[in-house]
Amino acid sequence: MDKLDVKINAKSAYSYPIFIGENLINNVYKLISDNTKAKRYLIVTNETIYPLLGKKLASNNSEFIILPDGEIYKNMETLIQITDKALEMKLERNDAIIALGGGVIGDMAGFAASIYRRGIDFIQIPTTLLAQVDSSVGGKVAVNHTSGKNMLGAFYQPQAVISDTSVLKTLDERQYKTGLGEVLKYAFIEHTCSAGKDFNFLEFLENNQNNILKREDKTLCELIKICCTLKSAVVNADEKEKGLRAILNLGHTYAHAIENLTNYKKYTHGEAVSIGIKMVFDLALKLNTVTKNYYDRAVNLLKSYGLLIKTDEVFDKEMFYHVMQGDKKVTEGKLKIVLPNGEKSVEITDNIDKKIILSGI
Ligand code: NAD
Ligand code: GLY
Numbered sequence: 328m329d330k331l332d333v334k335i336n337a338k339s340a341y342s343y344p345i346f347i348g349e350n351l352i353n354n355v356y357k358l359i360s361d362n363t364k365a366k367r368y369l370i371v372t373n374e375t376i377y378p379l380l381g382k383k384l385a386s387n388n389s390e391f392i393i394l395p396d397g398e399i400y401k402n403m404e405t406l407i408q409i410t411d412k413a414l415e416m417k418l419e420r421n422d423a424i425i426a427l428g429g430g431v432i433g434d435m436a437g438f439a440a441s442i443y444r445r446g447i448d449f450i451q452i453p454t455t456l457l458a459q460v461d462s463s464v465g466g467k468v469a470v471n472h473t474s475g476k477n478m479l480g481a482f483y484q485p486q487a488v489i490s491d492t493s494v495l496k497t498l499d500e501r502q503y504k505t506g507l508g509e510v511l512k513y514a515f516i517e518h519t520c521s522a523g524k525d526f527n528f529l530e531f532l533e534n535n536q537n538n539i540l541k542r543e544d545k546t547l548c549e550l551i552k553i554c555c556t557l558k559s560a561v562v563n564a565d566e567k568e569k570g571l572r573a574i575l576n577l578g579h580t581y582a583h584a585i586e587n588l589t590n591y592k593k594y595t596h597g598e599a600v601s602i603g604i605k606m607v608f609d610l611a612l613k614l615n616t617v618t619k620n621y622y623d624r625a626v627n628l629l630k631s632y633g634l635l636i637k638t639d640e641v642f643d644k645e646m647f648y649h650v651m652q653g654d655k656k657v658t659e660g661k662l663k664i665v666l667p668n669g670e671k672s673v674e675i676t677d678n679i680d681k682k683i684i685l686s687g688i
Pocket of ligand 1: 373375376379396397398401428429430431432434454455456457458461462463464465466467468476477494495496497498499502505506596597
């Protein structure tokens with residue numbers, strides 16, 4: 328088992344561990360009880376995950392809330408169901424909420440933990456690749472609103488993250504590939520993350536493709552460890568996304584518009600992200616911020632993992648831009664784009680001409 332420590336804000340003393348390994352779920356309460364003083368737990372999960380993993384977490388000190396499965400349920404109504412269940416259980420201030428699921432469950436359970444009795448402990452047990460490499464780390468918790476994704480939320484860090492690679496075996500191929508969309512983004516931002524060490528993650532992904540696609544545990548542990556180290560370096564420098572943290576959204580400004588304009592039905596988040604990453608690379612090539620060589624390498628990597636790189640939708644360009652502007656990453660009306668600007672590095676820009684931004688749509 329690997330253990331990473333995520334330090335939040337260099338000046339604060341707060342940090343939490345991320346445990347990464349195979350079959351950690353079989354002994355999960357030892358890891359949990361080492362990291363919280365909670366006596367009782369509310370486990371938030373969904374109808375797909377409960378039959379797969381519920382038994383492993385059943386205990387005399389815990390109760391489950393089993394939610395319907397899907398992004399469409401990531402809303403205030405479901406959030407209230409979670410807090411109602413916590414109230415019904417009379418969960419106390421020093422008890423804890425456990426998120427057992429993908430990013431949807433993690434984001435909602437974390438938000439519920441942040442508001443229940445003004446905040447109780449929260450443990451993440453991410454069960455999708457996307458959640459293990461991204462959403463379980465860094466404390467962004469939220470629900471969607473009709474006006475947009477993740478519009479209501481908070482920054483609320485967990486007490487611990489427990490990432491077990493063995494649980495990824497039951498993920499269907501589409502969801503696994505969805506996670507790979509977020510994985511590949513780290514290869515293109517690695518240098519800008521300033522993690523203090525060179526992981527050569529782009530080369531790692533190029534060289535370990537078979538093992539990664541086969542979900543081989545040791546390779547996955549290494550992959551998750553690198554992604555979480557890169558992410559935690561960024562979160563450590565900029566927890567509340569005042570600047571640097573926006574680089575984790577490479578491709579996301581396009582992706583959010585694609586998801587929104589297809590009513591969150593046609594593409595998973597990670598599929599929209601891989602399309603969005605290709606779109607920002609197209610933009611970078613047009614703006615000459617990357618070489619054709621590096622552009623080809625990036626596009627080949629996306630293709631070689633079988634990720635989506637284009638949409639067959641015909642979008643109205645003005646509408647697309649309007650929706651991009653509705654993204655939370657807009658400040659004073661300026662559209663921020665995370666732009667590749669060299670090998671493995673990106674910059675955050677807000678001065679790209681609208682015509683150029685829209686030319687690839
Ligand atoms: P998800 O949570 O909807 O899970 C995808 C599907 O896989 C669901 O049907 C789920 O029931 C199923 N599933 C989960 N674990 C499984 C397992 N082990 N075996 C079989 N099936 C399993 O989707 P996701 O991709 O994990 O997360 C997407 C969400 O994460 C979005 O809401 C997005 O906004 C959010 N997100 C948050 C952050 C953050 O920093 N908080 C970052 C990225 C994405
Ligand atoms: N997934 C983007 C972030 O955590 O900031």
